[in-house]
Amino acid sequence: xxxxxxxxxxxxxxxxxxxxxxxxxxxxxxxxxxxxxxxxxxxxxxxxxxxxxxxxxxxxxxxxxxxxxxxxxxxxxxxxxxxxxxxxxxxxxxxxxxxxxxxxxxxxxxxxxxxxxxxxxxxxxxxxxxxxxxxxxxxxxxxxxxxxxxxxxxxxxxxxxxxxxxxxxxxxxxxxxxxxxxxxxxxxxxxxxxxxxxxxxxxxxxxxxxxxxxxxxxxxxxxxxxxxxxxxxxxxxxxxxxxxxxxxxxxxxxxxxxxxxxx
Numbered sequence: 001x002x003x004x005x006x007x008x009x010x011x012x013x014x015x016x017x018x019x020x021x022x023x024x025x026x027x028x029x030x031x032x033x034x035x036x037x038x039x040x041x042x043x044x045x046x047x048x049x050x051x052x053x054x055x056x057x058x059x060x061x062x063x064x065x066x067x068x069x070x071x072x073x074x075x076x077x078x079x080x081x082x083x084x085x086x087x088x089x090x091x092x093x094x095x096x097x098x099x100x101x102x103x104x105x106x107x108x109x110x111x112x113x114x115x116x117x118x119x120x121x122x123x124x125x126x127x128x129x130x131x132x133x134x135x136x137x138x139x140x141x142x143x144x145x146x147x148x149x150x151x152x153x154x155x156x157x158x159x160x161x162x163x164x165x166x167x168x169x170x171x172x173x174x175x176x177x178x179x180x181x182x183x184x185x186x187x188x189x190x191x192x193x194x195x196x197x198x199x200x201x202x203x204x205x206x207x208x209x210x211x212x213x214x215x216x217x218x219x220x221x222x223x224x225x226x227x228x229x230x231x232x233x234x235x236x237x238x239x240x241x242x243x244x245x246x247x248x249x250x251x252x253x254x255x256x257x258x259x260x261x262x263x
Contacts, residue, residue, distance in 0.1 A: 014056045015056070016055070016056040016156045017047065017055065017156055018060045018155065019060075020036070021061075025066060028083055028084055031079065031080070031081055032057070033077055034077065034078040034079075035076060042152075043078055049073060051071065051072060052069060055069070055080070057080065058161060060161065063161040064161070065085075066082045067082070067084050067086060069081045093119035094211060094257055094258075095121050095208075096119065096120045096210070096213070097122045098111075098115055098213055099124045099175065099215065100125060100126060101126045101215065102126065102127065108133075112147060112154065113153075114247075116151050116158065116163075117160075119160070120254055121164055121165065122164060122166075123165070124167050125167070127170065130217045130218070130219035130221075130222060132218055144168060147166050148163070148166060151164050172229070176228055176232045179232060183209065184201070185212045185235065186198070186214065186235055186237045187216075187226070187235070188237060188239060189221070190243050198253060202257060203260065213254065214229060215253070216246065218245070
């Protein structure tokens with residue numbers, strides 16, 4: 001595993017944060033005004049940034065980073081002078097999607113953080129039959145907002161060029177009904193003679209092909225859920241003889257993907 005290499009780079013100690021720019025910056029120096037409430041609060045309160053401080057600004061939509069200097073840090077806006085675009089060697093990390101049954105909050109946050117560090121692109125929370133966590137519809141917007149903050153913080157800390165997407169929780173049935181074709185679809189199972197080794201399946205991954213990992217709840221998948229996953233083209237895979245917690249299985253699977261990809 002390696003971080004993207006920079007040909008022209010800001011100070012390693014420069015604070016790093018994500019913004020959405022209207023267009024790609026080409027002429028420098030360029031002035032950028034950030035008014036997004038979350039970003040302004042994050043810079044002022046969490047990062048404790050100061051005027052004249054050098055920072056790294058990341059356009060997560062285009063996966064481009066820039067060196068910048070904070071010109072003014074107001075209560076509702078931050079004004080920056082962008083001095084240069086940082087040249088990035090494109091990431092060779094494979095496109096990974098984690099389809100994970102919701103687990104208890106502390107463990108769920110840890111899973112989001114570590115999977116983001118490993119380069120997961122998309123998270124799809126599931127409401128499985130044996131999920132311990134149950135959500136009311138009214139709770140989902142606040143949950144998504146908090147999860148997005150966790151992902152953003154982890155992406156900044158690990159010097160990523162994108163913030164992973166996290167989608168609203170779905171039942172297994174609803175998720176499989178909206179599934180896009182083309183990805184390698186793997187469902188992790190702790191038991192069953194029909195399981196293949198994860199290594200064997202990952203060896204068949206084609207260059208540029210996305211991979212999906214379905215991770216069950218603490219009590220495992222129900223027989224009904226396993227049947228519909230199989231009908232949707234998911235291959236049952238094993239991570240070995242030991243029984244792993246959901247978050248451990250997720251990180252082990254993505255780590256194996258990164259390793260097999262040789263990045």
